[in-house]
Amino acid sequence: MYKIRTNRGEIFEANKETLLQILQKHGIYVPTSCGGRGNCGRCKIRILEGKVKSDSFFGISEYEKAEGFVLACQSFPKSDLQIELPAQLITVSERIALAKAELIENIFKTQPSLLSPLVEKLHLKIDPREALADFENLKIAACRTLSISRKLAAELSDFLRQNQWNITLVLSEDEIIDFLSKRLYAVAIDIGTTTVAMALIDLEKGRILDVATCYNSQINYGDDVITRIVFAEENPHGLNVLRKCIVDDINALVNTVLLRHEDGKIYCVILSGNTTMCHLFWGINPKYIRQEPYTPALNYYPVWRASDARLLLEAQIPVYTFPSVAGYVGGDIVSGVLASGLYNNEELSLFIDIGTNGEIVIGNREFLVTASTSAGPCFEGSGISCGMRATQGAVESFKYHRESDSFEIKVIGNVKPQGICGSGMIDIVSELFSNGVIDQKGKLLPDRSRHIVFSQLSRDDSRFIISSDCYITQSDIDNIIRAKAAIYAGVSTLLEEMGISEKELKKVYIAGGFGEFLDVKKAIKIGMLPNFPEERFIFLGNTSLTGAVLCLLSKELWKAANEVAQKMTYIDLSRSKKFMDEYISALFLPHTDWERFK
Amino acid sequence: MYKIRTNRGEIFEANKETLLQILQKHGIYVPTSCGGRGNCGRCKIRILEGKVKSDSFFGISEYEKAEGFVLACQSFPKSDLQIELPAQLITVSERIALAKAELIENIFKTQPSLLSPLVEKLHLKIDPREALADFENLKIAACRTLSISRKLAAELSDFLRQNQWNITLVLSEDEIIDFLSKRLYAVAIDIGTTTVAMALIDLEKGRILDVATCYNSQINYGDDVITRIVFAEENPHGLNVLRKCIVDDINALVNTVLLRHEDGKIYCVILSGNTTMCHLFWGINPKYIRQEPYTPALNYYPVWRASDARLLLEAQIPVYTFPSVAGYVGGDIVSGVLASGLYNNEELSLFIDIGTNGEIVIGNREFLVTASTSAGPCFEGSGISCGMRATQGAVESFKYHRESDSFEIKVIGNVKPQGICGSGMIDIVSELFSNGVIDQKGKLLPDRSRHIVFSQLSRDDSRFIISSDCYITQSDIDNIIRAKAAIYAGVSTLLEEMGISEKELKKVYIAGGFGEFLDVKKAIKIGMLPNFPEERFIFLGNTSLTGAVLCLLSKELWKAANEVAQKMTYIDLSRSKKFMDEYISALFLPHTDWERFK
Incomplete structure (x- = not known):
């Protein structure tokens, strides 16, 4: 190699x-x-x-x-x-996450008592008593009960004598995970349906050292969770194929960050992902999640080991998994609610995670309700002709000038446009709609712009041309409208079910890979977000990863995450007539009920 | 195969x-x-x-x-x-252990509350709540917290649905070890330096189903613990070679008993053995046991797994290991003290385990002291020209008639003598000494018997002929005398150190492979056992195995075994001048101090 x-x-x-x-x-x-x-x-x-x-x-x-x-x-x-590499190249998702690094560091700087990593070190200077065995002497020096693996027990006696009875243990609760040999690192992993993100953490300093991301290579077997579940169920080795995809992805990411940080060793792993992704990662068939009543095999995962996960780390390294709430509200949302702080707020807030699924949480420190809608992967760049993630070459914003039938675009990295990312899509649909280039149903009106190439053969293939390499088709626009409708319908149905008026919602947290670049006015204009005052919106980026990092660094927050999962009540919109009505109404731009978006 | x-x-x-x-x-x-x-x-x-x-x-x-x-x-x-097989063939060690089976069954019949195996089954009929995941429904039905392995979690959903939500769990404390598919069996294993014995247990019925024994194939690398430790230390792969020997032996025994009992599955393993044997089994180098202050890596073993042990059972099966007291008083003695009941007696008792090492325990419910002497493997048939275990063909008793210079022998299985087992050796030395065929130093006197073949070249090679295939040499006799001297000196030194007179000792428990056949009078005659009234002696056979079976069947007794280990105070005879003096005096038949054996 x-x-x-x-x-x-x-x-x-x-x-x-x-x-x-x-x-x-x-x-x-x-x-x-x-x-x-x-x-x-x-x-x-x-x-x-x-x-x-x-x-x-x-x-x-x-x-x-x-x-x-x-x-x-x-x-x-x-x-x-x-x-x-070409000069301007930097992965934007890395930039996002590294920005969060400061935020996280500040939390532990201002509340140092919160810093108590899931895995800790303990230095011992042992004064051996002759009548005792080595391990018993070690336990006495530690003043606590400890358990040890066979492998480490076999190394203990020589290690103690070679180091003059000085030893630094790496502990996970009462278990000795390893004898410390390198810096105490850990990784937090967000397994998205489309994107996988990993943060390398220095557990002692409470800092993010590095971030790496990649596509979830399960994409080759389906864009969303349902197609993956079907693939796992219907193919003889489907489950193992999907498991291998995500485990290989993660092993490659681990390798990447470790090659850049050779002074440390990974002693702990924490995973956050939706219910299906976590099942697939652990090789548990998610098939019953697709069948009524949509039951996961488990919501609360024991702390299994790197060897159980087939991760290329020391066998006994603990792997924590965020608890899920239901088949379609997973640990990523629990992690997100934790990272947002919503669960601790006195006032009512709304949390929306826009990924391949759109999950919604409403609540405060008293209660939490949640629902899920299938937004599809379009905002992550998948299923759209020129869709791409928010990286180098992506059109991230779009401004149309009606008078001159011309437009301006902003491309990440200021290069020639390669494709369109989620925020760009929302901008394009919003601008084209505001300026009458598409109608209320999202249909391209060829006589309104010279940039439209109309296809007689297939209206779906008609397109608005942005550059030689970059365009958006009728079918893409329809996809985007379906996605925004799902999110809006989810929010409005949940609010109605709970009898909560928009005035009561003091904050709206927006999470998801593209959260930070989203132009909220335009998202409201197309009827994706409810028509709240702009100042209530707070953009959080990848909260699933942020929450995972926080829990890795704090036993207290990990406990809180489990309490959040316990507390959350899942409402199944798929069985709700109200949701279907809302969804159909939301398939218009911005909505059949104009009043809501005045 | x-x-x-x-x-x-x-x-x-x-x-x-x-x-x-x-x-x-x-x-x-x-x-x-x-x-x-x-x-x-x-x-x-x-x-x-x-x-x-x-x-x-x-x-x-x-x-x-x-x-x-x-x-x-x-x-x-x-x-x-x-x-x-030839008609009379039956392995005597199997007969011994099977005899103990009744004893053990009676314990649990008379005290049924004591029966609480280390691994238990729990049947559940689950009434699934729709809002919960399968594993959470299972925990609610069980009314307790439970942990589950990744592998079983992956099997759970299908299993529940295929069995109409009926499931029988195999539990080790709060951990699900397996879903019950066959009868709930377990094995207790005594790893002796010379002999390995295994009992297959029906955990539900509290019964021994089968017993199998074999030589410890580490014998090829040394007769006693010291030579094994040296081999493990001085050869590059020595530790692994010895580990593989004993693990292979045990896997073969497991295979043997399972082939005879295909209706069951082994869900738990318990091991009893001396400190070095347990270290070698777990692949832990015992080298510091040989160096002052004779320190084991650990005395209290966590419950490791079949996969850690390389046993050919399901990976997650728990393997319990009896705690040791010191480098030379191991879990086999803790198990023996438990089996004997000595730890629960009000009166003072003495416990002697005669194996390759001779371990001694004195005490009652208030205190326990213990010491170890290196008897050597001769009573188990090793290191003696025609030595063998107490199986088919072994001379087990010997009676000499002075007048006719003739003798009678009893051979196990009533076949032609193949060799001499421990009880036979003691009989022979005792009879030859009583009748003046050997002197007080154990030297063969050629003019006293026509059965002696005197070797001019090497006096050590002079021999007393029993049959064409069976004899005892001068060197064998010297070995036997050294072994009996070590045992006697250990007992007398320990009694003296503790200031205990023989009158105070109400019971003397004799354990070891040959315990049941030992003629106590003759053992006293050669000065191996102290000169107590015969009725105080109780023969227990392989108490290490019996104790292991008891603990497998009773959490309470397993707890008691750990308390016994905690309670035992080890006295190091190797540093005692008194012991050396006693040993040298005991190299005579019966002893330099005749008074003691009047």
């Missing part, structure tokens, strides 16, 4: 994939518009040291070739490499 | 060994005097069904050959076999 070092200091391991695939796997989005077929010439990177085998140099000049430029999609590593 | 069925109903698995080796491995001693070289013609067995490949038919007539007789030592299975 070769090592690939980037000019930004990242280190990856190469296997038989192309450089493009390796970089993408580690969340580095190198621009390409041909999908890696070697005929757009855009995924140029420069090899500073080492050898690659390149199958094509399409679009690379002789001068560039002499300088070491190759096409990432056509090049295979043949030695360790030092490579230079 | 072929299966071999005997006419007694045992079933063994065949590998590449000879039939003789396979049978011996399973504790069935087929007579042989050539050591399996194929030239004594005595290990005849009959093949009723199946094919064998025989390298020689020495001593088998054409008629016998036609009837299916072969030499066990020269025959290799080539198919499944049905064999007929």
Whole structure:
């Protein structure tokens, strides 16, 4: 296995994939518009040291070739490499999460008593009594009962004598997980249906050291949880295939962060994800989640081990899993509610997590109710012709000028647009609707703009052209409207069921990968969010990951997370006629009931 | 792998060994005097069904050959076999242990409240609530907190639905070990330095179902614990070699008993053995046990798993290990003290376990002191020219007639003598000494008996001939005297150290493989046991195994065993000058101080 070092200091391991695939796997989005077929010439990177085998140099000049430029999609590593990435490249999801790092650090700086990691170290200087065995001497020095694995028991006697009876234990409750040999690190993992995010944590300092993200490679077997459940159920090895996907993804992420932080060792793992993702990760068939009454195998997971998970860590490392509430409200929402602080508020608040599913929570410190709607993966870039995650090359905002029939776009990284991310989609639909380029049903009106290419053959294929590589089709717009309708209908139904008026809701927390870039006015304009005053909205980003980091660092918060899960009452909208009515009404822009959005 | 069925109903698995080796491995001693070289013609067995490949038919007539007789030592299975063993063959150690079975059954019949196995079953009929996950419904039905392994969690949902929400859990404390599929069995194992014994237990009925024994195959690497420790320390893979020996032995025994009891499954294991044996079994290097201050890695073992032990059982099956007291007083003695009931007596008692080590305990319900002496493995048949375990063909008693210079012997199974077991050795030394055939130092006096063959070359090699295949040498006698001296010196030193007079000792429990056949008068005559009235002696057999069975069946007794270990004070005789003096005095027959044995 070769090592690939980037000019930004990242280190990856190469296997038989192309450089493009390796970089993408580690969340580095190198621009390409041909999908890696070697005929757009855009995924140029420069090899500073080492050898690659390149199958094509399409679009690379002789001068560039002499300088070491190759096409990432056509090049295979043949030695360790030092490579230079295009200058503006930075993964936005990393930026988001690293921003949260400060927030988390501040929590533990201002409330130091809250810092009590799930796994801790304990230094002992043992004064051995002759009549006792080594392990009994250790327990006396620790003043507590302790359990030890066979493996560590076998190493104990030599270790104590070689270190003059000094030892630093890594403890998970009363169990010795390891003898400390490197810095005490841990990872928090958010398993999204579309995206996987991992944060590497220094447990002693209470800090996020690094973040890595990748697509959940289960995507190859279906976009949403239902198709994955069906795949796991209907294929002989389906469950194992999906399990292997996510476990491999996580092992690759762990590898990535550890290569960049070789001074530490991972002694604890915490997982947050929706109910189906957690089942698949643990190799538990989620099939009954799809059948009425939508029952998970378990909501509260024992603390299993890295070896149970097939993670490539020491076998006995504990793996915590966030508890779920129901088949369609998972640990990611529990984690999110924890991270938002909603569960501790006196006033009523609303929490919306917009991912592949849209989950909604209403409550305060007295009660919590929750529901789930199937928004689909479109806001994460999946299922949309030019959809992509909020990374380099994504159109993240869009402004239309009616008079000149022209538009302005903002692209992440200020490069040529490669695709459209969630916030861009909302902007486009909102602007086109406000300016009459689409009607209330979201249908493109070809006579209103020269940018529309109308398809006689299939109206679904009609499109609004943004650039040569980037457009939005009628079918994409319909998808986006269905997604926004699901979210809005969920919120309004839940409010009505609970008899809560919008005035009572003091805060609206928006979570999800694209939360921070969302233009709330435009989201209200298309009828995705309820028409509340703008100042009530608070954008939180990936709260599932944030909550996981918080719990990793605090036994107290982990306890609180379990209490949150216990407290949450799930309301099944799929059986609610009211929800169906609301949904159908919300399939209009912004809604059949204009009054609500005045 | 072929299966071999005997006419007694045992079933063994065949590998590449000879039939003789396979049978011996399973504790069935087929007579042989050539050591399996194929030239004594005595290990005849009959093949009723199946094919064998025989390298020689020495001593088998054409008629016998036609009837299916072969030499066990020269025959290799080539198919499944049905064999007929010689009629009188029964392993005595099995008989001993099976006799104890009744005793144990009676304990639980008379005190039924004591029966609370370490692993129990719990039947549940679940009435699932729709809002809960399957595992949460199960916990509610059980009215308790429970933990579950990943593997079982993955099986739970289907299992519940396939069985109409009826499930029987196998529980070890609060952990679900398995879903009950067969009868609830467990095994108790005594790991002796020389012999391994296993009892298969029906946990529900509180009964011993079967017993199997074999030699500890570590014997190939040394007779006693010290040589094994040295081997583990000085050879690069020594520890692993010894670990594999004992684990393989136990796996073979498990296989043997399970083949005979296919209706059950083993859900729990309990181990009793001396400190070094337990360390080796768990792959923990015992090297510091040999160095002052003789420190074990641990005395109290966590409940590890079958997978940690490399036992071929379900990975999560709990394996309990008896706590040790010190480097040279192990869990076998704790188990023995429990089985004897000494720890519960009001009056003072003495407990002596005569195995490869001789361990001694004095005490009552108030206090327990213990010491260990290195008796060596001679009473178990090792290190003696014609030594053997107390099985078929062993000389178990010996009576000498001075007038006629003749003797009578009793051989187990009433066959031609193959060797001498522990009780036989004590009889021989005692009778020869009483009749002046050996002197006070144990030296053979050639002019006193025509059965002595004197060796000019090496006096050690001089021997008393019992039969063509069976004799005892000067060196054997010296070994036996050293062993009896160690035991006696241990007892007398400990009594003196504690200031206890023999009158105060109301009971003397004798444990060990040969306990039941020991002629106490003769053991006193040679100065092995203190000169107490005969009625105070109680013979208990393998108390290590009995205690292990008791604890497997009773949480209360397991708790008591741990309290016994806590309570026992170890006295190190190896540093005692008094012990050395006693030992040297006890190297005479019966002792330099004749007064003690009047």
